[in-house]
Amino acid sequence: MPITDELKKTLTDPTPLYALAGASDLAYEKLREVPGKVEALAADRKGAQEMAGARLQEAQAKFAEAQAKVAETVTTLPTDFKALQERAQDFAIQQVGRAVELAVKAKETYDELAERGKVVVERTRPGSPAEPTEPAVIDVEVIEDDATAAEPAPKKTPRARKDAPSGE
DSSP states (O other), X not given: OHHHHHHHHHHHOOHHHHHHXXXXXXXXXXXXXXXXXHHHHHXXXXXXXXXXXXXXXXXXXXXXXXXXXXXXXXXXXXXOHHHHHHHXXXXXXXXXXXXXXXXXXXXXXXXXXXXXXXXXXXXXXXXXXXXXXXXXXXXXXXXXXXXXXXXOOOOOOOOOOSSSOTTO
């Protein structure tokens, strides 16, 4: 029965749904900023074109420098295959370390989105103490202010399931 218990636990875990709600809330927050940025870009179009021209020239200069460095590096490559093997191993070890760092950051981000989603879901549940007047609209600033408030969250008491058959 351990497999069915694990399956039941996996299927009843709300964390992925909370993460999805948190990501949606974050996307909504960021999309609200888009119209203002579009207007600012439209107003500053000419300046942006001039800046883009300057950046293009910078990029071309950096590209020429990079080409020169690549040519120099190719000519100074060690011909000793043992040294190349050691450098390749060092590089592989560095990449494994970076992959582990990225995995940790991904987990942290996932957990943050799950927490944010949990707040969103709790705010939009019917009968919650701070139920919004219009369930389809969520005020992002209110949620962020409440989530970062120093007040402790009220303790929840477990509720008995009405639909669970007796004897489980």
